[in-house]
Amino acid sequence: MKYGRLPLIIIVLGRIGVAVAAILTVRISTSILTPFELGSITELNSIVSLFSLLFVAPLSHFITRGFLEWNDSGTLYQNLRKYIFYLFLVSFIALFISGILQYYFKIVSGFSILSVVLLVGSITLFQSLFNLAVAGLNLFSDRGKFVFFSNLVAWSTLVFSVILYKWRGSVFFWSFGQVISYLLGFSAFFYLIKRINTISTCTNNIDEHTFHFNSKAIFTFTWPIFITSALWWMQSNSYRFILDKIQGTSNVGLFVTAYGLAAAPIVMYESIISQYLDPVFFGDLKKQNRDGQVQAWNNYARLYLPGLILCGLFIICATPFLARVLLGNELYREVAIKITLWAAVIETMRATGSLMFHLGIAKADNRMTIIPVLAGAILAPLGVYIFGKWDPLLGTIAGLMIASVVVLLIIIFLSKKVLPITWPLTRILLVLLVSIPLIVGMQLANIYFPNPDFFSALVILIISGTYTFSILAYLLRKTD
Numbered sequence: 001m002k003y004g005r006l007p008l009i010i011i012v013l014g015r016i017g018v019a020v021a022a023i024l025t026v027r028i029s030t031s032i033l034t035p036f037e038l039g040s041i042t043e044l045n046s047i048v049s050l051f052s053l054l055f056v057a058p059l060s061h062f063i064t065r066g067f068l069e070w071n072d073s074g075t076l077y078q079n080l081r082k083y084i085f086y087l088f089l090v091s092f093i094a095l096f097i098s099g100i101l102q103y104y105f106k107i108v109s110g111f112s113i114l115s116v117v118l119l120v121g122s123i124t125l126f127q128s129l130f131n132l133a134v135a136g137l138n139l140f141s142d143r144g145k146f147v148f149f150s151n152l153v154a155w156s157t158l159v160f161s162v163i164l165y166k167w168r169g170s171v172f173f174w175s176f177g178q179v180i181s182y183l184l185g186f187s188a189f190f191y192l193i194k195r196i197n198t199i200s201t202c203t204n205n206i207d208e209h210t211f212h213f214n215s216k217a218i219f220t221f222t223w224p225i226f227i228t229s230a231l232w233w234m235q236s237n238s239y240r241f242i243l244d245k246i247q248g249t250s251n252v253g254l255f256v257t258a259y260g261l262a263a264a265p266i267v268m269y270e271s272i273i274s275q276y277l278d279p280v281f282f283g284d285l286k287k288q289n290r291d292g293q294v295q296a297w298n299n300y301a302r303l304y305l306p307g308l309i310l311c312g313l314f315i316i317c318a319t320p321f322l323a324r325v326l327l328g329n330e331l332y333r334e335v336a337i338k339i340t341l342w343a344a345v346i347e348t349m350r351a352t353g354s355l356m357f358h359l360g361i362a363k364a365d366n367r368m369t370i371i372p373v374l375a376g377a378i379l380a381p382l383g384v385y386i387f388g389k390w391d392p393l394l395g396t397i398a399g400l401m402i403a404s405v406v407v408l409l410i411i412i413f414l415s416k417k418v419l420p421i422t423w424p425l426t427r428i429l430l431v432l433l434v435s436i437p438l439i440v441g442m443q444l445a446n447i448y449f450p451n452p453d454f455f456s457a458l459v460i461l462i463i464s465g466t467y468t469f470s471i472l473a474y475l476l477r478k479t480d
Helices: 005-032 035-073 076-105 113-139 143-168 171-185 188-195 215-236 238-247 249-284 290-326 330-363 367-388 394-418 425-434 436-448 454-475
Strands: none
Touching (some): 005 143, 005 249, 035 076, 035 113, 035 171, 035 215, 035 238, 035 249, 035 330, 076 113, 113 171, 113 249, 143 171, 215 330, 215 367, 238 249, 238 367, 238 394, 249 290, 249 330, 290 454, 330 367, 367 394, 425 436, 425 454
16 A cells, blocks of 8 residues: 555545534534533543543554454454454443443433433444444545545534434433434445455464464553553543532533634544555554564654644634634633633644554554553643632643643653654654744734634635645655
């Protein structure tokens, strides 16, 4: 598999479709849902995220790491059958534990025990099955189907959530729209099955670099990811429940919505770049020694990191205009102006740190990821608890900022000790240089449009976004 313009164009167009659906979802949800309702949905999604990170993500990454290699050997189909059985088991565990938590601790505000059990169990299962299907199609470089099914879920989630909420006026039915959409998206699995090779090859091809599917290999690969995932959830999601207890559910809804204004574009960038680069990255890792692992990571980082920095700069500069276009209520916009800029800095550092995870994937040893997230798991909730009492918005962002800075510094220090990799500093400096017109232009726009209307803000975002995307397209060329 190679880098190329056509795969990138297909993915970008697909992500634009998903992004439009996400924009409409944010706009509509902040128009018809109260801060308390958004806070409740956020807490529910955080519980789903906990089970997904702990029990699904470790084995999912293991499957992804060996996917292409197992397909070459004809063992992929039988390995996936075992994985799917495991996902059903995980969903049962998730609904059982979430019911206990809701019964004794009322951990999710605004939902009954039965609602939490049904939603957590079903979303955990169907989301995982859908992700398996579309990730497999992407690894096979079937970009068209990957894009279609990704958009199908994004748009059907919005449609079903709005229709069901308008019908019943309940946050349960808003969240139940996700369940229906993932059921639709799971049809992608039937296309995946057609692409899987079921003919076993000669076992003489097995050598010391072969990626095995057995209990020892799974345990060795996944236990660090399990610990890392638990600690990462503590850093990235636990603060929501702390903020709920010290400042109320409505402040959770306000904060997470404003924070998401920065997080969503960066997550979209991560999705585009990973969907574009992952098939090549994992292909480059097949049966590679230490030197091959370093080269695969270097190629990934030099294409991933500069564009991420550019995306973060765009959000920082465009915060007032993003708030005006994307958020439907003035209260949400006021909160966004206060914290979204800082959220963009935090998310950029967070996404930079994900390269440490890819380093662990390349080496098939994720132990090195534990120390950074351990620091974040301690500092983030502690910082929010301390500073959040002072101010629910600025205090929370301060606690998360301190944790993110410490985590990134640890990652940079440790990465060079794991493998002799090279951080793409020259290309980062190039990005900062070519971003000067963007920074200056957006500052002038802020001066001339201190209180922009919807149309003015949209035009400014289109112009600045076009410039940003042009630079990004240039950076994604695989040239030295």
